[in-house]
Amino acid sequence: MSALAGLVLLGDLDLLLHEVEAAGSRQRLRKLGFVLDGLPRLTAARERLARGIERRWMVGYERARQRYGRGIAAVRERVCLGCFVTLPTSAARPAADAGTPEVMGALGLCASCGRILYWS
Amino acid sequence: MALAIATPVLDSSLYIPELKARTKESGLAQLVAVAHRSGAVRGAGQLLELLRLRERLGTTALGKGVAVPHARSLTVDRPSLVVARSHRGVEWDAPDGLPANLLLLVLSPGEWGEEGHHAFLARAVGAARLQRNRQRLLEAESFDEVASVLREAYP
Numbered sequence: 001m002s003a004l005a006g007l008v009l010l011g012d013l014d015l016l017l018h019e020v021e022a023a024g025s026r027q028r029l030r031k032l033g034f035v036l037d038g039l040p041r042l043t044a045a046r047e048r049l050a051r052g053i054e055r056r057w058m059v060g061y062e063r064a065r066q067r068y069g070r071g072i073a074a075v076r077e078r079v080c081l082g083c084f085v086t087l088p089t090s091a092a093r094p095a096a097d098a099g100t101p102e103v104m105g106a107l108g109l110c111a112s113c114g115r116i117l118y119w120s
Numbered sequence: 121m122a123l124a125i126a127t128p129v130l131d132s133s134l135y136i137p138e139l140k141a142r143t144k145e146s147g148l149a150q151l152v153a154v155a156h157r158s159g160a161v162r163g164a165g166q167l168l169e170l171l172r173l174r175e176r177l178g179t180t181a182l183g184k185g186v187a188v189p190h191a192r193s194l195t196v197d198r199p200s201l202v203v204a205r206s207h208r209g210v211e212w213d214a215p216d217g218l219p220a221n222l223l224l225l226v227l228s229p230g231e232w233g234e235e236g237h238h239a240f241l242a243r244a245v246g247a248a249r250l251q252r253n254r255q256r257l258l259e260a261e262s263f264d265e266v267a268s269v270l271r272e273a274y275p
Contacts, residue, residue, distance in 0.1 A: 003164075012193040012230060013173060019192075020177065025128045025234045032238075032245045034217070035178030042177050074194050074231060081231045116192050 004107055006053045007061055007116055011072035013046050014065065055108060057116070062116040072116040075108075083113035128165065130270060132263040133158040136204035139223065144175065147210045148189060151202045151225040158160035163195035167227075170195075179216035182253035185221040186248040192237045199240060201226055201274075205258055205267055222248055222257055 001010070008041055018044030019025045029036060050058060057076075065071035080087055087110065108117040136154055141147035148171050156164040170191050172178065181187040187210070202225035210221025224244045230238040247253050253269050260266045 004161060005166050008163060008194050009169055012170045012191065012195070014153075015192055016170070016174060016177070019234050019237075022234070025238070028238050032242055033182045034180060039148070040175040042173060045173055045176065048139065074193065074229070 001052075004116075004118070005059055006049060007057060007072055007107070008118055009056055010046070010053065010061065011050065011070065011116075011118075013042070014071070017042060018069075019044060028042060060107075060114065061116055062110060064067050064113065067112060068115065070115065071116055073110065073113070075117050075119045080110040080113065080115065080117060082115040085110070085112040087111070087117075128255040130267045130274075131158060131160075131200070132267075133233070134200055134202045135263050135266060136202070137263075139204045139206040140175065141206070141210055142208070144210065144212050145172075147204075147206075147212070147220075147223065147247060148172065149187065151204060151223065154204075155196075155200055155202050155225065157251055158200070160198050161193075161195050162163040162197060164218065165192060167193055171225075175213075179213040179215070180244065181212035181220055182248070183214050183216040184219050184251075184254070185214075186224070186254065187212040187214070187220035187222075188224045188226060188241065188248065190226040190228075190237075190241050190244075191219045191254065192230055192232055192234075196229045199228050199232075201240075201244060201270070203257070203270070207244075207258070222254055224248060231268045243273045 020039055061071035074079050078087045110117055138268050141150050152164050152168045155161040161167055170193055171189050176251055179190040204223040206221055209221050212220040226241045256269050
């Protein structure tokens with residue numbers, strides 16, 4: 001699994017974990033009839049997944065997650081859906097500008113909010 | 121955004137009249153493949169892995185032959201409901217031990233909040249909870265008949 005694929009899965013998994021850990025949300029899911037007794041298994045899977053992602057990307061991800069609740073955001077029509085700022089044309093799709101402050105290897109960071117960008 | 125769910129719900133490309141899968145694993149794979157082919161999903165592999173992890177949290181089978189696997193993911197481009205039937209049934213670890221004959225895969229985009237995703241999910245669960253609806257969905261001979269049941273859940 002590529003670093004970006006791992007980070008996307010990690011972002012989705014963190015959303016799911018939050019749904020289960022937040023009392024109101026957990027209650028809603030239980031009321032719908034869902035069984036939610038495997039939280040430790042999910043937490044362990046999250047740890048394994050995070051261990052497999054390169055540290056520099058995890059640092060960026062966790063920094064944004066601590067600050068905003070989400071460490072990765074989709075990009076649609078050049079808009080970061082985390083902060084809704086239109087990305088400059090210089091914030092090209094990954095790979096083209098590796099080495100600039102906004103890009104870590106093949107992964108882009110939003111220059112406005114710092115979230116990792118998942119381009120459509 | 122959470123309420124703008126009627127159009128993709130009634131998409132015939134997200135309907136599987138007879139699922140070939142016999143196991144939960146292959147059932148999830150077929151559901152995701154259909155969503156991917158329709159263009160509703162980008163990273164099929166990541167979504168499938170997320171759905172597998174969701175099943176480890178607890179089964180998404182609700183009993184009475186219904187399973188509602190679900191995910192909120194960055195790989196989902198638009199809210200989608202994949203409807204699949206299996207007259208033979210798929211083993212889904214249901215609390216009542218019955219195989220799933222009716223599968224509703226609920227997919228919300230990752231940017232949605234929990235409440236929007238849960239509202240979307242609740243409508244699918246509500247549609248399948250009524251015995252009359254389950255029967256209509258299982259006996260439907262065309263997608264239009266399936267869509268008419270879903271329209272009541274997603275007006």
